[in-house]
Amino acid sequence: MPRPTRLFRKLLLVLSSCMISSIALTALYLWLIGVTPPPGDPVFKVGGMPVVPIFIAVLASLVFGAFLAWYLSRPLAHLRWGLQRMAEGQLGTRVEPLMNGRRDEITDLAHDIDGMAAQLQAMIAARDRLLHDISHELRSPLSRIQAAIGLLRQGSAPAEGMVDRVERETERLDALIDEMLTLHRLTAAAPIARSAVDVVEILHDIAADADFEARARNRAVRIETPERFVAQVDGDLVYRAFENVIRNAVKHTAEGSAVDVRARLAEGGQLEVVVSDRGPGVPPQMLEAIFEPFVRIDPRDTGRGSGLGLAIARSALQAHGGTIQALLGDEGGLQVRMRLQPGPPAAPVP
Ligand SMILES: Nc1ncnc2c1ncn2[C@@H]1O[C@H](COP(=O)(O)OP(=O)(O)O)[C@@H](O)[C@H]1O
Numbered sequence: 234m235p236r237p238t239r240l241f242r243k244l245l246l247v248l249s250s251c252m253i254s255s256i257a258l259t260a261l262y263l264w265l266i267g268v269t270p271p272p273g274d275p276v277f278k279v280g281g282m283p284v285v286p287i288f289i290a291v292l293a294s295l296v297f298g299a300f301l302a303w304y305l306s307r308p309l310a311h312l313r314w315g316l317q318r319m320a321e322g323q324l325g326t327r328v329e330p331l332m333n334g335r336r337d338e339i340t341d342l343a344h345d346i347d348g349m350a351a352q353l354q355a356m357i358a359a360r361d362r363l364l365h366d367i368s369h370e371l372r373s374p375l376s377r378i379q380a381a382i383g384l385l386r387q388g389s390a391p392a393e394g395m396v397d398r399v400e401r402e403t404e405r406l407d408a409l410i411d412e413m414l415t416l417h418r419l420t421a422a423a424p425i426a427r428s429a430v431d432v433v434e435i436l437h438d439i440a441a442d443a444d445f446e447a448r449a450r451n452r453a454v455r456i457e458t459p460e461r462f463v464a465q466v467d468g469d470l471v472y473r474a475f476e477n478v479i480r481n482a483v484k485h486t487a488e489g490s491a492v493d494v495r496a497r498l499a500e501g502g503q504l505e506v507v508v509s510d511r512g513p514g515v516p517p518q519m520l521e522a523i524f525e526p527f528v529r530i531d532p533r534d535t536g537r538g539s540g541l542g543l544a545i546a547r548s549a550l551q552a553h554g555g556t557i558q559a560l561l562g563d564e565g566g567l568q569v570r571m572r573l574q575p576g577p578p579a580a581p582v583p
Pocket residue numbers: 477481482485510512513514515523528529530531534537538539540541542543544566567
């Protein structure tokens with residue numbers, strides 16, 4: 234628990250000196266204007282000085298000075314104690330309850346410190362979870378590679394098939410690591426390399442490729458866009474964001490149905506892109522969660538996609554000052570709404 238601080242001693246000295254000097258100046262004033270003690274008055278006993286009132290005033294000054302110094306310095310000692318514990322890694326420490334119901338700027342500061350600790354705690358928990366998930370995701374292909382090598386050694390499976398398997402798993406690992414690095418680059422808030430890009434052209438390229446692949450599986454991709462939308466963006470990142478969302482829609486849309494990609498100019502000069510499919514959609518409580526790394530509705534998807542597609546899409550759009558949101562479509566299926574602005578976001582006013 235906190236000990237009295239140097240601040241306490243300083244405040245005590247300053248406050249008591251203020252009060253004592255005001256008493257001394259009043260006594261000096263009385264002496265200068267020549268107030269004489271009434272004969273036989275017990276108050277003015279020693280050499281004409283009002284000893285008892287002066288003694289009481291000095292004592293009161295010391296008591297009030299001490300109280301005021303304690304009142305001001307004690308919460309700061311609590312804050313210091315809390316910050317020290319947080320610095321030692323105990324982020325569950327909270328200092329606001331130690332303010333004993335005071336309502337002033339120091340309590341506001343305690344509230345802000347608690348908020349910061351809670352945020353750091355959540356961030357660290359998310360990192361821990363991510364580390365755990367990454368280890369898990371890397372382990373699956375590695376186990377399959379080990380199994381293939383084992384079978385190869387035993388000679389109990391055709392060598393060519395096993396080599397193909399090892400090759401596929403290695404490619405999957407490579408793609409997963411590439412996506413993890415992209416996500417890391419985006420969440421590390423590194424500046425993005427912007428250049429003038431026609432986003433509508435990117436959308437048409439992705440839709441054409443996706444449609445080509447979808448047709449082989451009796452599905453289609455339809456696209457409707459304005460003529461052009463030239464924006465200052467990192468073309469590669471924007472491509473990845475839209476491609477992930479459109480490929481997800483093609484993957485999940487029902488057989489014989491089409492995915493719609495509709496882009497329009499929205500308020501604020503933004504481009505709104507809505508991708509709708511006719512698939513099973515996701516449970517409403519998962520509409521936000523699917524943007525978290527490695528969250529999949531169907532565990533059977535593990536090993537097929539990296540599980541990072543939507544996390545990358547969200548980070549990529551947010552890095553451009555844009556937004557992404559998943560909704561349940563009117564005709565069933567999932568609807569992903571994205572917004573992108575034509576240039577860098579305006580710098581926040583400090
Ligand atoms: N259009 C969609 N319809 C239904 N579920 C979807 C759709 N898009 C994404 N999801 C769900 O969100 C999860 C996360 O998507 P994503 O981050 O792209 O990872 P994945 O690599 O599995 O595609 C998917 O595993 C899937 O369960």
